[in-house]
Amino acid sequence: MNKALRLDPRTKFILLLGVNLLFLVSHSLLVEIILVSFSLGVILIDRKYKSALKYLIIFLVLLYIDRGLSVYLSGFYFTIINFIAYALRRFLPCLIVGKWILETTEVSDFVATMWKLKLPTSVIIPLSVVFRYFPTIKEEWNSIRSAMKIRGFRLSFEHVMVPLLFSAVMVSEELSAAALCRGLDNPGKHSSLIEIKMHGIDYLILGIFLIIVCLTCTLKGVGVIS
Incomplete structure (x- = not known):
């Protein structure tokens, strides 16, 4: 940007x-x-x-x-x-x-904006996870397609969607855990290096x-x- x-x-x-x-x-x-x-x-x-x-x-x-x-x-x-x-x-x-x-x-800009707007934590955590979710799923989609081509499999709906669905579940769990590890659920006052102005x-x-x-x-x- x-x-x-x-x-x-x-x-x-x-x-x-x-x-x-x-x-x-x-x-x-x-x-x-x-x-x-x-x-x-x-x-x-x-x-x-x-x-x-x-x-x-x-x-x-x-x-x-x-x-x-x-x-x-x-x-x-x-x-x-x-x-x-x-x-x-x-x-x-x-x-x-x-x-x-x-x-x-950037996700950091998005999260800092939500804190600036004083939105509740119950809104900030799901939205921050969703905002990170789609770029990650796009990367998984490209990785699955590349792996199928390397192995010589014909790209079909089930060959792509089945591993993508399993990957989507894992990605959502990992992103949720990462958000909690960063302290987004902390009820205290949050600070940010990013200036929203x-x-x-x-x-x-x-x-x-x-x-x-x-x-x-x-x-x-x-x-x-x-």
């Missing part, structure tokens, strides 16, 4: 929550374009140029399938394809922001998003968008 452009984790989760809420409030294509543009702008600020280009191409392809091909094609199978393309396009801003948060937020870039991004929210509400109120 680029430390020069380090964003407060609270900013990231406010954006994720806000994008999801706007996604539920409006079904307008204009709002979709605004949200996708804003999401791409956020990851561009974090200098993820390749990811931004990839998401832009995906959005344009999905938009063309929904709005362009529907003029020339019809039928049951195209209806299914069109529905899938529409659903993926609608969820794309949420996926962009969510994946960006997972890639740029809002900076100018955080206020700028939140301000832009607030303008988008106000614009969406205004357009929806006057009936310009649905």
Whole structure:
């Protein structure tokens, strides 16, 4: 993660929550374009140029399938394809922001933020375990696939999922034990070497998003968008 452009984790989760809420409030294509543009702008600020280009191409392809091909094609199978393309396009801003948060937020930052928000221990421990869980499972998935290829086994569902399920159980137990060993269940006051503080870039991004929210509400109120 680029430390020069380090964003407060609270900013990231406010954006994720806000994008999801706007996604539920409006079904307008204009709002979709605004949200996708804003999401791409956020990851561009974090200098993820390749990811931004990839998401832009995906959005344009999905938009063309929904709005362009529907003029020339019809039928049951195209209806299914069109529905899938529409659903993926609608969820794309949420996926962009969510994946960006997972890639740029360290677990230590996440835990320090939860302590800063004074959340109860019963919430902090499960969330910290879950936050570490998915990257670990991804590593296990890659290790299992590599082991199967080395041994000459054909990659099939049961050859991958069965060891992955056993590994998932072990990983969850190990992560829970590691969280307790680090003293997360200690009822006393916790300290952290990580400073959780809002900076100018955080206020700028939140301000832009607030303008988008106000614009969406205004357009929806006057009936310009649905």
